[in-house]
Structure formats: structure tokens, C-alpha cells
Amino acid sequence: MNSPLRQDLFYNDSLKDIFGPVQILKRKDSDLGSMLPKIYINSIVDCGVDVVQFNDEMINQWTTHGDIGYADGKGKIRVALSQSANANTLLVTERCDNLCLFCSQPPRNVNDEILFAYAAQSIIAFNSKKVIGISGGEPLLTPNYIINFFTILNQFENKTPLHILSNGRAFSRKKFANDFHELNKERFVMVGVPLYGTTSKVHDRLVNSHGAWSETIAGLINAGNAGIEIELRIIPTQYNFSEISSIIELAASCFNHIASISIMNLEQTGWAKRNWSELYVEPESYQDELVKSCQMSKRFGIDISLFNYPLCHIPHEIHHHAKKSISDWKNVYTDTCDSCILKSNCGGFFSSVKDKWTHPEERIL
């Protein structure tokens, strides 16, 4: 398949010995008083003694002045926050208390608290008005860390809007939900919480953790009551595709502050790869349930979006619910897509897809 829309990983000898978060600059910039170490790429003028300055056409092409990169100390750099990206996400921990069968980012039990410090420094230096995603692992696993993280951002009067992916279990502690909301009065924060079933049986099976459903439900109630904006996420699998509309009904009628609901087609990566045949269900086989679910949008006055569904896999009447949702660093289109008139509106495919179902249908739209 074709290469991703945006390249984000580079190598340059001049970056040896540079590690951790750095700010990528194209010129000297006295207005940019960030605390991060800086590297100067393709600057026309000399940026001073003792600075890291070199020319690299590739890095120059794929970055914007002020972007943030994570360097590995051996010459590799990955652009973590970029103004030219369609979505920016930072990983703050790899640990998680769920073990979802389809986890795209399988957790590991490592001491990686320092990632919160990296993320805080990066967000402050990047100073974006656009939403930055916070992902894991489970970012709220250790409540202290996320509380400290917000406190740090607030001390720098940073107001970057954040979207945090969480299983919501931490909010089952009411005080935490309230503190969380209190710290973000000046900041737009939305928490994306997955709910995979109307019963603990289905949900706990899919997230592979006993008691998860109860805590997530309690968490959704507390978070909603505290005033935290929630994006509810549903991933249809063979276990739950028939109850998507029921999950939406449960959420819309029982929780507060459900800002939007996202139905997300499975991504063939991480653990989803090995559990693919047990989990994946082709969109064609639950079209009616999808249509029924999308129709609830009007009934409850909540946005309902379809993520990661190529348009040729869903009925025409719900096309307007489909979002171009795949991050540019892993988004591809097949050659056949070139002749499709809907390509510009279509989300395309994950670069990780490997099976034949991913090919566009023969009938090109």
C-alpha cells in the first residue's frame, strides 16, 4: 500500500547525544522562551555557539517552526507535536488496568512516570490552541500523576485543550472526578471513555478485566455529574455489535455531559491482530444496527460519529456520520481508491490492515 500521509520519524547523525523532548526551530526566535532544549533545522543564519544546528531536508519538509520532537540519544527523532499534523497525541504511560482484547497499544507494566513530565514540558512549549490527545495505557491510572500534570500546566497558564483517552474507572472515586474538573475550569478537556456493553458480562469480557464495567459505569456517572465532558466510544465486535444502539440509549439516558458518541471500526494492530478472527465483524453484516444507532443522534440531540469506516463499507444514508478519522501517520488509500469520486470525503484505511476485507468494494463510488 501507499505510504502514510505524514512522515514523523527521522534520523540524523547530528542528533546523537540529544535525548528527550526538544523543540524544532527553523530560525532564531526570541519570542519563543520555552524551557525545552532546541535544535535548529535549515536555519539560514547562524543561531549561535553551543547550539545544535544542522540542515536536513526531510526534517525540514515535515516539520513546522516550533514543533516538538522526542529524540532517542542515538540520532533518531520522532515528531511528537506538529502544527502540520491532523492530530497530535502524546503517550503518558503504558500501564493500564484493562487488557482489552483489541488493544491497539498493548500495555506494559513499566515505570514510565517520567512521560508525564515529558508531556507537560512539550505541551507548554508547543502552546497549541488546537486539541492535543493524551493517551496510554490508562492516563488516569495513578490519579496523583494526572492531577500533578494539570497543576503544572496551570502554573504555566497553559490552556491547551486536551482530549484524554481513559477507561473512566478512576472517576468511580467521586473526589477524583471533582478534583479533575476543578483543575480544568480554564481549559477545555474532553475525556474519551469506551463502553462496550450494556452489561458487565460483555464489557468485562472485551476489556478482559473483572469489575471493569461497574467501575466505568460509576465513573461515567461521577464524571458526568462533576461536569466533565465525555465522548463515549463504542467498538463493534462479534460480542456486542447487536447492542450498539442499546449502549447509546443507556448512555444518553443515564449519564450527564455526554458530548458525543463515536462508533469505531476495529484497527488491525496490537492485540487486535491476534484476536482478529474472534472479534472482527464486517460492517456490512450490522448495517441495520449502525443505521438505527445513527438515527438516535436526533432523538437524543447528541452527535454520533462513525470512525474508521471507509465509505464503501457503510450504507449511503449514514455517510454523513462518517469522519475522516485515521491519523495521518497511519492513514493510507489503496490504488483502487484513486478512481473513487468520494475519496476526498472518505477516511480511507489503516496502514496496518493486511487482510482482503480492507480492499475497497468492487463497485467504486
Next chain:
Amino acid sequence: MKKVNGLVKLFTGFAALSANANASEDVKMAEDSARFDFLDEVETAPLNTGELPIYLAAHRSHASHASHRSSSGGGYRAPAKPKLKTVPSPVYSDPLGQPSRPNETIPSADENNFKKVMSDKEKRKNIILRVQLTLSALNLYKGKLDGIMGKETRDAVNLYRMNIGQQVKEKLDIEVLNSLGILIQ
């Protein structure tokens, strides 16, 4: 029985084939490895210090984290020790992977650079600020983020040192900055 025999033959054939494949791979690896021999002479890790900080030692697997993603099992297996430690640009994109941190250090401490940076008022303040921020994130420091090395900051640094088994000291040093992921610049 014949059938079984046939299968066995088939398998041996296959095994031989794949052994061949491995052999040619090894040759290629060896060639590649020779090509990058010069890198052994080059310092490859963040060289604030000459010693491997304990914190970072615990993170040895991270540099090769990208390989987790490409493994089809997707499990936790510790990554096999790569034959080529220093091959540049394995270009896997892994935005949600752990940022690599040093997994080896070379005994050529850059004390001079450290002293030079710390004697620059602005730079020194910036480093202290990042120390305070990082220790706050780690839940060890509750004070202001002001870039001033006060008692509270000093105590927090030493609390951190004790937590990870570094020697308690009066001042900041390269070792503690390295393990806090703070590049001296």
C-alpha cells in the same frame, strides 16, 4: 504410513528451506554489521554522564520498542537483543511508543559542558525549572516552579535520588539530570 513419511519429507524440505533463508539473512546481517562497525567508535547515548543511571537501566527495552509493534504476536516478550545495536533509521513510525531513552552510556563524562551550562545564569535557571517540573510530575515536589534552587527543591532532588538509589548530594549532577530525562543545553 506412506502418507506420514511424505509429510515428514515435506517438513524436512521446508525446514531446510527456511534454514537456508536464515543463513542468507545471517550473512546479510554480518555484512550490515561490518558496515556499521565504525559506529562502535561513536558515542551513541545521551552523554550527560559516564554512568548508566539506574532509572534508565530499568528502561533498557525501550529503544527497541518499535519492534513490539511489528511483531505479529503483539505480546509482551522482551525484545530479542538486536544484532546491530547502532543501525541508523529503522523507519517504523510509532507515535504512541515510548520515547527511547539511553540504554548505554560511554565513560567520557561531559563535566565541562555541564559546568559551562550551569555557570550561565539563564540556562541554569532553565535546568532547575525543568528539574522542579519533572519532580512535580513525579509527585515528589510540591513547591513553586520558579527555577530557584531552594531548600524544598534540594530536598525533592535528594528524595528522588534515594528513591532510585543514587547518592544524596548537595548539588545537582549529571547523573540525576540524566535519570530525570533532562538534556543539559
